[in-house]
Every structure is written in structure tokens, then in C-alpha cells.
Amino acid sequence: xxxxxxxxxxxxxxxxxxxxxxxxxxxxxxxxxxxxxxxxxxxxxxxxxxxxxxxxxxxxxxxxxxxxxxxxxxxxxxxxxxxxxxxxxxxxxxxxxxxxxxxxxxxxxxxxxxxxxxxxxxxxxxxxxxxxxxxxxxxxxxxxxxxxxxxxxxxxxxxxxxxxxxxxxxxxxxxxxxxxxxxxxxxxxxxxxxxxxxxxxxxxxxxxxxxxxxxxxxxxxxxxxxxxxxxxxxxxxxxxxxxxxxxxxxxxxxxxxxxxxxxxxxxxxxxxxxxxxxxxxxxxxxxxxxxxxxxxxxxxxxxxxxxxxxxxxxxxxxxxxxxxxxxxxxxxxxxxxxxxxxxxxxxxxxxxxxxxxxxxxxxxxxxxxxxxxxxxxxxxxxxxxxxxxxxxxxxxxxxxxxxxxxxxxxxxxxxxxxxxxxxxxxxxxxxxxxxxxxxxxxxxxxxxxxxxxxxxxxxxxxxxxxxxxxxxxxxxxxxxxxxxxxxxxxxxxxxxxxxxxxxxxxxxxxxxxxxxxxxxx
Numbered sequence: 001x002x003x004x005x006x007x008x009x010x011x012x013x014x015x016x017x018x019x020x021x022x023x024x025x026x027x028x029x030x031x032x033x034x035x036x037x038x039x040x041x042x043x044x045x046x047x048x049x050x051x052x053x054x055x056x057x058x059x060x061x062x063x064x065x066x067x068x069x070x071x072x073x074x075x076x077x078x079x080x081x082x083x084x085x086x087x088x089x090x091x092x093x094x095x096x097x098x099x100x101x102x103x104x105x106x107x108x109x110x111x112x113x114x115x116x117x118x119x120x121x122x123x124x125x126x127x128x129x130x131x132x133x134x135x136x137x138x139x140x141x142x143x144x145x146x147x148x149x150x151x152x153x154x155x156x157x158x159x160x161x162x163x164x165x166x167x168x169x170x171x172x173x174x175x176x177x178x179x180x181x182x183x184x185x186x187x188x189x190x191x192x193x194x195x196x197x198x199x200x201x202x203x204x205x206x207x208x209x210x211x212x213x214x215x216x217x218x219x220x221x222x223x224x225x226x227x228x229x230x231x232x233x234x235x236x237x238x239x240x241x242x243x244x245x246x247x248x249x250x251x252x253x254x255x256x257x258x259x260x261x262x263x264x265x266x267x268x269x270x271x272x273x274x275x276x277x278x279x280x281x282x283x284x285x286x287x288x289x290x291x292x293x294x295x296x297x298x299x300x301x302x303x304x305x306x307x308x309x310x311x312x313x314x315x316x317x318x319x320x321x322x323x324x325x326x327x328x329x330x331x332x333x334x335x336x337x338x339x340x341x342x343x344x345x346x347x348x349x350x351x352x353x354x355x356x357x358x359x360x361x362x363x364x365x366x367x368x369x370x371x372x373x374x375x376x377x378x379x380x381x382x383x384x385x386x387x388x389x390x391x392x393x394x395x396x397x398x399x400x401x402x403x404x405x406x407x408x409x410x411x412x413x414x415x416x417x418x419x420x421x422x423x424x425x426x427x428x429x430x431x432x433x434x435x436x437x438x439x440x441x442x443x444x445x446x447x448x449x450x451x452x453x454x455x456x457x458x459x460x461x462x463x464x465x466x467x468x469x470x471x472x473x474x475x476x477x478x479x480x481x482x483x484x485x486x487x488x489x490x491x492x493x494x495x496x497x498x499x500x501x502x503x504x505x506x507x508x509x510x511x512x513x514x515x516x517x518x519x520x521x
Contacts, residue, residue: 331515
């Protein structure tokens with residue numbers, strides 16, 4: 001730079017007063033320096049202190065958490081050992097929270113604050129990691145993953161959360177113990193991990209956040225220890241373990257075991273004899289118990305004991321322990337029963353002697369009843385899921401569309417589905433119901449035509465569309481179906497029977513009182 005005429009270069013310098021740091025910036029710098037000093041002192045205190053028993057454990061634990069392997073193994077253990085839908089959800093939620101936290105840390109966190117790793121002078125050689133991390137120090141990715149997994153699991157299952165929390169805390173501390181991170185790195189990572197778990201919960205609510213699936217009912221009697229409760233057990237529904245657990249929890253309950261052919265009679269007698277009727281079994285067994293309970297005017301206690309247990313899970317009952325808590329406190333809700341009633345083909349009201357059928361979950365016509373028949377025939381030989389795959393392949397390859405009149409309009413259909421309450425998923429495949437007392441039938445129709453498999457798949461993937469070229473979806477209070485050929489079969493709650501020439505679908509609104517705890521945690 002050259003000087004202006006008549007002015008030497010020094011006169012162009014900025015006066016020192018304009019180079020002074022503003023007071024706010026000085027205070028911020030002082031706070032950062034103080035926090036940094038405390039952080040280093042805490043790190044040195046951990047490094048120089050003797051921790052009996054930690055040396056053979058913490059370095060190995062820290063290495064085990066590399067790349068989330070420790071938490072993936074924990075998720076698998078929770079899913080297998082828990083043996084319940086809640087445990088499986090807890091494992092999935094934990095992994096999802098971990099994935100989000102890890103993504104944020106590695107793409108934003110470590111690139112925003114490029115802090116150097118601690119000096120290892122004060123850390124004993126035996127504690128140090130064999131392979132030192134090469135990324136920046138702030139925040140701790142291991143701590144974020146540990147906190148995210150533990151928080152995600154705890155939001156779905158407090159019991160498993162209590163098991164995982166000490167391990168997560170130990171992983172976080174191991175990062176300071178081995179000299180990989182400063183304490184503030186670990187605290188910041190943990191905070192981000194917990195935040196990730198809550199973000200996942202905001203996107204996918206936990207079961208406890210869902211609204212009550214029925215109408216509150218105060219008239220159900222409290223039955224401590226099961227006194228006054230008569231429980232019927234379907235011996236062929238895979239209920240052995242459930243029955244043993246229920247005997248332990250409800251020592252005062254009367255338990256009646258029966259074969260499938262004796263089920264209806266046993267349920268009717270039990271409903272007349274007790275203050276409440278209990279049932280251990282799958283959806284088909286629970287269907288029969290619900291009808292017996294409604295006819296006798298007593299509340300129903302459901303203990304899941306079948307293969308799928310759709311009604312119990314939509315109700316919020318995942319284990320017998322949930323039902324026992326509701327019985328202890330007299331907590332119950334009213335839910336709807338789906339109903340199908342034979343009617344004269346030409347129209348008019350049903351005959352006085354015609355007894356309706358009921359469904360708790362779903363009713364269907366078309367390919368599904370045939371699929372159920374094939375699955376039930378093969379499942380004792382090759383197992384339930386392989387039998388289901390075989391049945392679907394045979395039905396889609398050899399099946400024919402059903403011809404029937406729906407509300408007076410004749411049409412070919414691969415499937416007519418009616419749900420007892422609106423399912424959250426759109427398409428013919430049922431999902432989860434948030435309200436079991438909405439008074440509505442969730443009706444789905446997959447139109448006839450070539451390539452039934454592709455049509456069913458396209459309807460299932462239709463997303464929020466209520467109609468498409470291959471399917472239609474409506475919510476109705478009643479539905480009339482007629483023109484059914486002799487030999488046509490219908491399916492409801494996994495059971496199959498012959499269909500009448502014409503029938504009307506509707507709802508018995510709030511007809512069933514069923515025990516359910518107010519809190520699902």
C-alpha cells in the first residue's frame with residue numbers, strides 16, 4: 001500500500017480503540033475458557049483415579065459398541081427373549097433411534113465442531129484403546145448411539161429400558177475412561193441421542209400414546225385375584241404357556257379346559273356361571289367367547305394365546321399381565337361387534353329364526369376363504385407361515401373371481417373385505433385399528449380381472465387413495481351383498497363357513513364390554 005500525498009503510512013492505521021473485543025464477546029470467551037478448563041480437569045480426574053474392576057470391562061465394552069454392534073446384538077436379544085410384540089417394538093424403536101442419532105452425529109455434529117481428541121499422557125496404557133479413533137472428538141458418537149438405543153427401548157418398554165440403561169451409561173463412561181473423549185463430548189452425545197429417540201417417537205407414536213380403542217366403561221366389576229371369573233381354555237390353540245401364567249396371576253379364577261368341539265357349550269355355561277367370562281386362545285376362539293359374553297350380558301377378559309391375536313393387540317392387550325391389571329382395577333371399554341345376517345335374496349328383512357354371525361376383526365369373500373382352507377389343511381404338516389405362502393400361491397394361480405351384487409350392482413371381485421372398525425392402512429391388507437367403537441365398516445373391494453396377484457398388490461400399495469382402477473375403499477354403516485352362488489364361502493376372524501345367497505353386514509355398536517387397563521406401560 002502506498003501513502004497518500006502528504007500523509008505517511010503509519011497515519012492510516014486503525015486506532016487501537018477500534019480493535020478491542022466487545023464486552024459480550026469477552027465474557028463468552030471467558031465462559032468457554034472456564035468450561036474447557038473444568039472439562040479438562042474432569043477428564044484428568046477420571047484418568048488419574050483408580051477404578052477397581054473397570055480395567056478388564058470398560059475397554060472391551062467400548063470396543064464392543066463400535067459401529068453399533070453391541071446395540072444390534074441387544075436388539076436381537078430383546079426381540080427373542082422378550083417373546084412379545086412389545087419387546088419386538090422396543091427393539092425396532094431402539095435401532096431406529098440409534099440410526100437417526102448416528103446419522104446426525106456423523107454428518108452434522110462432528111463436522112460442525114472440529115475438536116481435537118484429548119491428550120493421552122495421563123491415561124494409563126492398559127486403559128487405552130488399541131485403535132485410536134481418527135475422527136473429531138465432539139460430540140461422542142458412541143454415547144449418542146448408546147443413549148438413543150436405551151431411550152428408544154425405554155419409551156416402548158420400561159422393563160427393557162431399565163435393563164439397557166446401565167449398559168448405555170457404562171459405554172458413555174468408557175469413552176472418558178479410555179481417553180477417547182472429554183466428559184462434555186459424552187454429555188452432548190447423550191443429549192443428542194435422547195433427542196433422536198424423541199424425534200422417532202414424534203414420527204411413530206408408541207403404543208402407549210395411541211388413544212383408547214374403545215369407549216370408557218365403568219360398569220365392569222373389579223375381580224382381584226380372579227375371584228368370580230370363569231376362564232375357558234381352548235386346548236388346541238397353543239395356549240399351554242399362557243394358561244400356566246394365568247393360573248399364577250389369578251389363583252381365585254375358575255379355569256375350564258375344553259376341546260374345540262366343546263368350546264361353544266363350555267363358553268355358554270361359563271358366561272352364565274361367572275361375573276365375567278375369560279378366554280385364552282386365538283382370534284377364532286375369542287370370537288366365540290365375545291358372542292357368549294354379549295348374550296349373557298357379562299364383560300369379557302381376553303388372554304392372548306393364539307398365533308396372531310389381532311383383536312387383543314388392537315385392544316392394547318399384549319400379555320396376560322395386561323388383562324390381570326385391568327381385572328384388578330375393574331378397567332374396561334366398550335367395543336363394536338361386526339355382524340353378518342342372512343337375508344332373503346329378493347330383499348326384505350331377515351327371517352326371525354335367522355341367527356347372525358359376528359366378527360371382531362374382519363369379514364371377507366373371494367380368494368381369502370379358499371386361502372384359509374388351504375393354509376389350515378397344510379399348516380399341521382409344514383407349519384403356519386410356509387402353509388400360508390403355499391396357499392397364496394395356489395389361490396392366485398388357480399382362483400377365479402367372485403361374482404356378486406354389492407348394493408344392487410353386479411361386479412366381479414377377487415376380494416371383498418370388511419373390517420370391524422377402520423384400519424390405518426389403505427388397501428385390502430389390514431393394519432392397526434385405533435378405534436374399535438367407531439360404528440363403521442372398513443370396506444375394501446379388489447375388482448376382478450387378469451393378474452389377481454398384481455391387483456391385490458397394487459391395492460395394498462395404493463397409499464391414501466380411496467379408489468384406483470383395481471380397487472375401491474369406503475367406510476359404511478351397512479353393506480348388502482347378494483347373488484352369491486351355491487358353494488361360495490365366507491371367512492371371518494380366521495374361520496370359514498358356507499355363505500348364504502344374500503346377507504347384510506352391519507355393526508352391533510358398543511355391544512361388547514372387554515377388560516383393558518387404562519395405562520399400557
